[in-house]
Structures are given as structure tokens and as C-alpha cells.
Amino acid sequence: MAPPGAGKTTVVPLRLLHEPWLNDKRILILEPRRLAARAAARRMADLLGEQVGQMVGYQTRDERHISSNTRIEVLTEGILTRRLHTDPSLEGVGLVIFDEVHERNVPTDIGLALLLDARGTFDTDVRILAMSATPQAEKFSALLADTQGPAPVITSDGRSFPIDVRYVQRQRNDRLENIVSSTILEALKNDAGDVLVFLPGIGEINRVRDVLLPLVPPHVDVLRLAGALAFTEQDAALNASSGSRRRVVLSTDIAETSLTVSGVHIVVDAGLARTPKLDPRTGLTELVTVTSSRASADQRSGRAGRVAPGIAYRLWSRIEDSTRLAHLPAEITQVDLCGVALELAAWGTPLEHLKFLDAPPPRALRLAHDTLQMLHLLDHNTHVTELGHQTLRLPLHPRLATMVARSTSSDAWIACVISALLDDRDILRGRPDSLPTDLAQRVAIVLENEHHPDADRNGVRRIMERATDIARRANIEVDDSLTLAHIHTRVGALLVLAYPDRLAMRRATAGQFVLRAGGGTWMDAKDSLAHEQFIVAADLDGDRKSTRIRRAAALDANDVILALGDDVETTTVTEWDSKRSDVVTRTTRKVGSLVLDERIIATQPSPEVTAIVMRHIVINKLSPLNFDSDVRSLQQRIMFMRHHNSGSWPDVSDSALLATIPDWLEPFLSGCTSNADLAHIDIGMALHALLSWDAGIELDTLAPAVFEPPTGRTVTIDYSEPDAPAIAIRVQSLFGLLTHPCVMNNAVALKVQLLSPADRPIQVTSDLPGFWTGSWSQVRKDMAGRYPKHPWPIDPTLR
Structure with a gap:
């Protein structure tokens, strides 16, 4: 353990190179950042008076400068895990140095866990050295313990000079770029030396630069330092000023450790850091700006005292300083673990048998396993599939690696460009809310098929270089013949391979979409994709x-x-469609909650269709059937006969008919699929079919449908009241009738409602002879006055 500038990164490996126990084997040094790996290798090569690639070399995701003579290899952390998968014993390696382990990056934790497991499993004598600038030595000592006890801790105080820490209170409404710029200008005016400024990201760096450039004196250079910048710009920021010129280096936390920015005597610390964090709801990892830790503040301040007394401006209060976290949480506890889960599954050792300072959170690991299984990189037993092994060979997130691995030869180059775009910051600059969402447009810009005024030329060049490197690693040829139309039709089809869970379908409103899993998302209604039916939201x-x-x-x-x-679910359902009033066979293709398409095909008669039709009739309580007045009359007559002679007559009440539809109606449903078909069924015939031949004759005899009066038209008999069937008839039609109308062989008298010539009720009687001899004379007088043109005889029994 030693403070920044003590020589951990560049002096320790050179000092150990000729130790007898190393036995002329190689030393691997792991750095958390590409820029740090390049700088460390160059510094050690300079100390040896050699070129990089001789005794000292380096390898990052994008570069490799290593020869057969190289004894010290500086690697970015992810390179180690790839080597361990192919060579678990690390043949020819005597020492692995994990530099800046206090940063607790995911590749550090994974690489350390796999190397410790390999040491315990394979025949290897590789030693491990963990180097840190912050006091967490006890945790690493315990993790690296062996049978002889905890690993020894070596401490070096290094050489540092006093730091004058000055706190600058930032007000709530102070814009970051303004308070940072004013502090820098004050430092340039009052203090000597170059200024190193710590900001959370490239966006803040650019905004501070825009404020500073018109205000700084002519002899002051404003430089940027970030991992996303070109090497030439990075080198310019690291090199000391010439002559009387001064520098202001605007940097991310990349300059916090491992790197030495020459000539710095002043540090301005915005007190912010950008860290990756997982949102468990969406399964996404996003970079969020957080308050930096006390350990980080101390390291940043220490950069001002490397060669002489320095000054550190902290843009927060002394009181707030004491409330900050000592260290930020380990990255493995905060981020998407898809890459981790795939690495561990491929390694094969159960998680509980691996040594971690902080084990991967179970919930995040389950989410990662779900994602990898969705991508078909793990099977249901969480074993790596053949596709999973293909993706492990690519220096990409498993999602993007899946897209590249599954792309066809004609689309593979586009997949490489998409991966490079999504693996970096957006090439379009400006207010995020004002930028178009179309990723195909960005692909076209990179491939020079399209131009956009907001495109960052350096960013486009960097993406092209990155895409070319991905293509090289995946044995994919760069395709210069792609047309704009082809690009715009293929990007979405490729993107869904990486983000099948981000498939979204447009709602009724432009710009409003629903995701495959059911959640909602949106874009500006004026966006070029706002009216698309399907999109993939990367x-x-x-x-x-x-x-x-x-x-x-x-x-x-x-x-x-x-x-x-296989994720597309095809269902074919035959059902009643209430809007069409018909039985339909509907074939639907879905992904999650999204309906991709739906086809309705003609329904052929079948027992299944008949059953659906009968269910429809039951649900609607016989209403789809044509129960006209004649049918209702027949139904009531049968129920009348059942009432008076229940033993031999069927129950044809609505409730009984509903309960026995298969028995009496199914023979008449052949070929019926709609309400229109049901309306043409002769329900009277169906009810008659329930009666024997003799019962049909008996029904017409004992419970006739109509009553035939002495004169006039026949009238329908209403059997709705079985004990008192009724008729409504004009009184003139009964003149000459001496006996009361009856049914059931005169056993049941009809209730007769006597009507006027205008069909208005006059009187109700169940004793017609008594009416004639009784109240007729009074009725006659009243009716004769109202209807003088109609006959009103004194003796109605005469015709």
C-alpha cells in the first residue's frame, strides 16, 4: 500500500523483474483503464531506455504491443479473464499484479476470484500482488490468505509534499461549469503551477472548457483528458507545459490514480464521480453522477503535492466533507452482471466456492441469468451454450456479442457498427431531448451514407475504428457497398437480437410505446420513429x-x-367473436405482451364449433334463437300439457332448454357458425321433435293453438298461465255461442277477455252463458251508444 506517486505502478514491476523466485517468468500488471495501461508501459520503457514492445509491452482491448522478448505486460483487466479461460495455469507467468485494487472494478474482482481459484485447482505457482493507494489492506490480505495465514502487507509512505486544502462552498443554484471556472481563474491568478480539474464526465469537461476559453490569459492552454479522447489529445494533456506557458487540464477521474499529469501544483475537485448503477426494474446499467468519496478526494488532492507543496480546491464545505462515504460501493454490487454471470458460468466453479471481497448480489445475478437465457447464451441449467461460447470470444457486452455472433454475412458489418455505437457515447451532440432516436441514422453517418450537423467527427472516427476492430476480432469483412436503404431496413432486425426484451409496439398515440414485458416508454411525437409499429429501444x-x-x-x-x-408464441383459437357475431378461428403471433399479427380464417363446421355455438346460446339465454310468437305459443302449450299431465310431457321451459341444449338443439346446429345461421333454425320443429307422433296429435287436440269462434277470425290462445289459458276476442265474434270456450276436452275453461270493435277491453269472463244472461244488457247499452254501426242484439245467443 502506497500513496499516489510513490512508484507502485512503474517502479515495483521493474524492481521485481530479476528476483530469483520469478525464474525469468513474465509479470502481468493489470490496469483498470486503457490510458493508464499505455502510460505505465511507456514510462517503464523510458526508464529502461527502450521502446514499448521490447522488455515492457501492453495490451488493451484495442491495441497490442507485445513481442517474444516482453517480460512485463501491462494489461487492461478484462484481458486477464480471457487468458485464464484459455490457459488457467498462466503458463510462463510468475507474478500477476493487480494495480489500483481499491477502485473495485468488476474486472478486478472477477479476475482476482478466477486467479485465486486457478491457483487452488491447477498446478501453478503464479504469485499475486495487490497494490492500492487507500487503506483497505486488511480486506485484501484476508482474501489472499493461504495456509500460512493472511497475505503480508507492505506499506510505503512514498514522497509527498504538504497540500493546502481549501473549501469553496457551492451554492444550490450555482451551475457546475460556472463555479468550477471561477475557481480555476482564481487559482491561475493567485497560485503558481498547472491546474488539474476533476469533473465527472466529458459533457461537464466540454461545458467548463467553453466557459474558460474566452476568459483565460493567452499563455494558458485548456486541455481535456478522458478515456474517450484521441491518443494525441490524451498525450498532450499528460505532458508538461513548455517554457512560460501554463495548463488547465480538465479530466475525468482517469487522472485520480495510475497517471501522472506533469507540472500540476493545483487541483480543483468538483466532488463528483460518475459510476455505473443497475436499475433492477429495467435491468439496465446507467452511468449516474454521485458524490465522490473521501478516499477519492484525498487521492485527487494528492495529485497537487507530487513534486512540491500544492493547493487543492474542494467545491464543497468542510462540514460536508465529513459526511461523505469513506469509499464508494464496489462496482460488482451496483451494475448489470450479464458479463459476470457468463464468465462465471464458463469458468464452471460454483459461485459459493469462489473468493470475492463482495459477492455478486443474488438478485442482480438472477436478473443476469434470466437475460442470458433469454439471449440463449445459457441453457435452463445455466450451462453455457455454443452461442454463449461464441460471444465470450468477443470484447463486447453479451447482448452486443449475441447480435454480432447471430448476424448473417450480409449484415455482420452493420452489427459491428451498431455494437461500436452502443458501446460508446452518442456520436450526436446537443440537448438529448432534441436529438433523433433513430440508430439507423447513426449507422449511416458512421458509414458516410448520411450526414448530420450535430455529428461529432472525432466520435464518428472513433466508432469506425472500434467497429473495424470488432470486425477483425470476429473475422468479419468490412462492407463498403451498403446502401442507405439497406442500412435503414436492417438495423432494427439486428438490434432485436441484442435487445429482444426491449421490443416495443406503438400505442394509439404517436411516440407512445409498450415494451414486450408490458411497461410503457415514449419518444417525442415528432421523432422519425414515432409512427413506426414496432421498434427496438436500445x-x-x-x-x-x-x-x-x-x-x-x-x-x-x-x-x-x-x-x-422460439420466443414467438403462435396461438390458434376458435371462439365466438361478439363484434362479428360469428365463430372465428383467430391465429395470433405474440412476443410477450405484444401482438405481432393476427389472422382470421374461415371456420369449418366441427364438433368444437358446435360446442362454441351452444355456449354462446347458453350465455345469451336463448336470445340468438328465433323464438317468435308461434314458437312461444308451442312452448307454452307443451308446458300446459305437462302441467296437467306431467308424466308424459317434456319440460320445455327456458331454464330446462338451456340445461339440455345438446339434447334437443345440437341436431339442428350442423353448419351453424353465426347469429344469422341461428336465426334461420326452425325452433318449432326442434320442439316438435321432442314429442312423439301421438303426443303431437294429442297436443293439437287438447291444447289447440287457436280458438275458432262462430264468426270472425280465429284467435291465438295464450297458455302462459297453465291454470287459466286465455283469449282476447271481439264480443261480436261470440254471438251465437251458447257454451263457454274450453280446452282439454272441456276440462279447462278459457279466460275470455271481451273486446269492443276498437279492440278495447270490455269485460273478462270465465262464464260466457252467465255473461249473456247477466251484464250483457248493460254492456249492450254502453256499446251501442259508442259504436252504433255495429250490431248489438238483445239476445246474443242468436246469430
């Missing part, structure tokens, strides 16, 4: 209430079906 931003689409691509249903294959 970049989502926002909180739980409102997730906004930042980068996406359009695709059609056929692209989804082709890409997702």
Missing part, C-alpha cells in the same frame, strides 16, 4: 414513472419472427 433513460427512448430502430413483424424464433 437506450432507455428516465425514472420509474417515465422511461424515455433515446436510441432505437424500427423493424417489422417479420423481422421479429425471424429473429426471435
Whole structure:
């Protein structure tokens, strides 16, 4: 353990190179950042008076400067895990140095866990050295313990000079770029030396630079330092000023450890850091700006005292300083673990048998396993599939590696460009809310098929270089013949291979979409993708209430079906469609909650269709059937006969008919699929079919449908009241009738409602002879006055 500048990175490996126990084997040094790896290798080569690639070399994801003579290899951390998978014993390696282990990056924790497991499993004598600038030595000593006890801790105080720490209180409404710029200008005016400024990201760096450039004196250079910048710009920021010129270096936390920015005597610390964090709801890892830790503040301040007394400006209060976290949480506890889960599954050792300072959180690991299984990189037993092994060979997130691995030869180069775009910051600059979401447009810009005024030329060049490197590693040829139309039709189809869970379908409102899993998301209604039916949202931003689409691509249903294959659920359902009033056979293709398409085909008669029709009739309580007045009359007559002679007559009440539909109606449903078909069924015939031949004759005899009066038209007998069937008839039609009308062989008298010539009720009687001899004379007088043109005889029994 030693403070920044003590020589851990560049002096220790050279000092150990000729130790007898190393036995002329190689030393691997792991650095958390590409820029740090380059700088460390160059510094050690300079100390040896050699070129990089001789005794000292380095390898990052994008560069390799190592020869057969190289004894010290400076690697970015992810390189080690790849080597361990192919050579677990690290043949020819005597020492692995984990530099800046206090940063607790995911590759550090994974590489250390796998190397410790390999030491215990394979025949290897590789030694491990962990180097840190902050006091966490006890944790690492315990982790590296062996049978002889905890690993020894070596401490060096290094050489540092006093730091004058000055606190500058930032007010709530102070814009970051303004308070930082004013502090820098004050330091340039009052203090000597170059200024190193710590900011959370490239966006803040650019905004501070824009404020500073018009204000700094002519002899002051304003430089940027960040991992995303070109090497030439990085080198310019690291090199000391010439002559009387001064520098202001605007840097991310990349200059916090491992790197030495020459000539710095002043540090301005904004007190912020950008760290990756997982949102468990969406499964996304996003970079969030947080308050930096006390350990980070001390390391940043220490950069001012490397060669002489220095000054550190902290843009927060002394009181707030004491409330900050001592260290930020380990990255492995905060981020998406898809890459980790795939690495561990490929390694094969159960998680509980691996040594971690902080074990991967179970919830995040389960989410990662779900994602990897969705991508078909792990099987249901969490074993790595053949596709999973292919993706492990690519220096990409498993999602992007899946897209590259599954792409066809004609689309593979586009997949490489998409991966490079999504693996870096957006090439379009400006207010995020004003930028288009279409990822295909960005691909076209990189491939020079399209131009955009907001495109960052350096960013475009960097993406092209990165895409070319991905293609080289995946044995994919760069395709210069792609047309703009082809790009715009294929980006979405490729993107869904990486983000099948981010497939989204447009709602009724332009710009409003629903995701495959059911959540909502949105983009500006004027965006070029706002009216697309299907999109893949690769970049989502926002909180739980409102997730906004930042980068996406359009695709059609056929692209989804082709890409997702087994994930597309095809269902064929034959059911009653209430809107069509018909039985339909509906074939639906879905992914999650999204309906890709739906086809309705003609329904053929079958027992299944008949059963559906009968269910429809029951649900609607016989209403689809044509129960006209004649049918209702027949139904009531049968129920009348059952009432008076229940033993031999069927129950044809509505409730009984509903309960026995298969018995009496099914023979009449052949070929029926709609309400229109049901309306043409002769229900009277169906009810008659329940009666024997003799019963039918008996029904017409004992319970006739109509009553035939002495004169006039026949009238329908109402059997709704079985004990008192009724008729309504004009009194003139009964003149000459001496006996009361009856049914059931005169056993049941009809209730007769006597009507006037205007069909208005006059009187109700169940004793017609008594009416004639009784109240007729009074009725006659009243009716004769109202209807003088109609006959009103004194003796109605005469015709």
C-alpha cells in the first residue's frame, strides 16, 4: 500500500523483474483503464531506455504491443479473464499484479476470484500482488490468505509534499461549469503551477472548457483528458507545459490514480464521480453522477503535492466533507452482471466456492441469468451454450456479442457498427431531448451514407475504428457497398437480437410505446420513429414513472419472427367473436405482451364449433334463437300439457332448454357458425321433435293453438298461465255461442277477455252463458251508444 506517486505502478514491476523466485517468468500488471495501461508501459520503457514492445509491452482491448522478448505486460483487466479461460495455469507467468485494487472494478474482482481459484485447482505457482493507494489492506490480505495465514502487507509512505486544502462552498443554484471556472481563474491568478480539474464526465469537461476559453490569459492552454479522447489529445494533456506557458487540464477521474499529469501544483475537485448503477426494474446499467468519496478526494488532492507543496480546491464545505462515504460501493454490487454471470458460468466453479471481497448480489445475478437465457447464451441449467461460447470470444457486452455472433454475412458489418455505437457515447451532440432516436441514422453517418450537423467527427472516427476492430476480432469483412436503404431496413432486425426484451409496439398515440414485458416508454411525437409499429429501444433513460427512448430502430413483424424464433408464441383459437357475431378461428403471433399479427380464417363446421355455438346460446339465454310468437305459443302449450299431465310431457321451459341444449338443439346446429345461421333454425320443429307422433296429435287436440269462434277470425290462445289459458276476442265474434270456450276436452275453461270493435277491453269472463244472461244488457247499452254501426242484439245467443 502506497500513496499516489510513490512508484507502485512503474517502479515495483521493474524492481521485481530479476528476483530469483520469478525464474525469468513474465509479470502481468493489470490496469483498470486503457490510458493508464499505455502510460505505465511507456514510462517503464523510458526508464529502461527502450521502446514499448521490447522488455515492457501492453495490451488493451484495442491495441497490442507485445513481442517474444516482453517480460512485463501491462494489461487492461478484462484481458486477464480471457487468458485464464484459455490457459488457467498462466503458463510462463510468475507474478500477476493487480494495480489500483481499491477502485473495485468488476474486472478486478472477477479476475482476482478466477486467479485465486486457478491457483487452488491447477498446478501453478503464479504469485499475486495487490497494490492500492487507500487503506483497505486488511480486506485484501484476508482474501489472499493461504495456509500460512493472511497475505503480508507492505506499506510505503512514498514522497509527498504538504497540500493546502481549501473549501469553496457551492451554492444550490450555482451551475457546475460556472463555479468550477471561477475557481480555476482564481487559482491561475493567485497560485503558481498547472491546474488539474476533476469533473465527472466529458459533457461537464466540454461545458467548463467553453466557459474558460474566452476568459483565460493567452499563455494558458485548456486541455481535456478522458478515456474517450484521441491518443494525441490524451498525450498532450499528460505532458508538461513548455517554457512560460501554463495548463488547465480538465479530466475525468482517469487522472485520480495510475497517471501522472506533469507540472500540476493545483487541483480543483468538483466532488463528483460518475459510476455505473443497475436499475433492477429495467435491468439496465446507467452511468449516474454521485458524490465522490473521501478516499477519492484525498487521492485527487494528492495529485497537487507530487513534486512540491500544492493547493487543492474542494467545491464543497468542510462540514460536508465529513459526511461523505469513506469509499464508494464496489462496482460488482451496483451494475448489470450479464458479463459476470457468463464468465462465471464458463469458468464452471460454483459461485459459493469462489473468493470475492463482495459477492455478486443474488438478485442482480438472477436478473443476469434470466437475460442470458433469454439471449440463449445459457441453457435452463445455466450451462453455457455454443452461442454463449461464441460471444465470450468477443470484447463486447453479451447482448452486443449475441447480435454480432447471430448476424448473417450480409449484415455482420452493420452489427459491428451498431455494437461500436452502443458501446460508446452518442456520436450526436446537443440537448438529448432534441436529438433523433433513430440508430439507423447513426449507422449511416458512421458509414458516410448520411450526414448530420450535430455529428461529432472525432466520435464518428472513433466508432469506425472500434467497429473495424470488432470486425477483425470476429473475422468479419468490412462492407463498403451498403446502401442507405439497406442500412435503414436492417438495423432494427439486428438490434432485436441484442435487445429482444426491449421490443416495443406503438400505442394509439404517436411516440407512445409498450415494451414486450408490458411497461410503457415514449419518444417525442415528432421523432422519425414515432409512427413506426414496432421498434427496438436500445437506450432507455428516465425514472420509474417515465422511461424515455433515446436510441432505437424500427423493424417489422417479420423481422421479429425471424429473429426471435422460439420466443414467438403462435396461438390458434376458435371462439365466438361478439363484434362479428360469428365463430372465428383467430391465429395470433405474440412476443410477450405484444401482438405481432393476427389472422382470421374461415371456420369449418366441427364438433368444437358446435360446442362454441351452444355456449354462446347458453350465455345469451336463448336470445340468438328465433323464438317468435308461434314458437312461444308451442312452448307454452307443451308446458300446459305437462302441467296437467306431467308424466308424459317434456319440460320445455327456458331454464330446462338451456340445461339440455345438446339434447334437443345440437341436431339442428350442423353448419351453424353465426347469429344469422341461428336465426334461420326452425325452433318449432326442434320442439316438435321432442314429442312423439301421438303426443303431437294429442297436443293439437287438447291444447289447440287457436280458438275458432262462430264468426270472425280465429284467435291465438295464450297458455302462459297453465291454470287459466286465455283469449282476447271481439264480443261480436261470440254471438251465437251458447257454451263457454274450453280446452282439454272441456276440462279447462278459457279466460275470455271481451273486446269492443276498437279492440278495447270490455269485460273478462270465465262464464260466457252467465255473461249473456247477466251484464250483457248493460254492456249492450254502453256499446251501442259508442259504436252504433255495429250490431248489438238483445239476445246474443242468436246469430
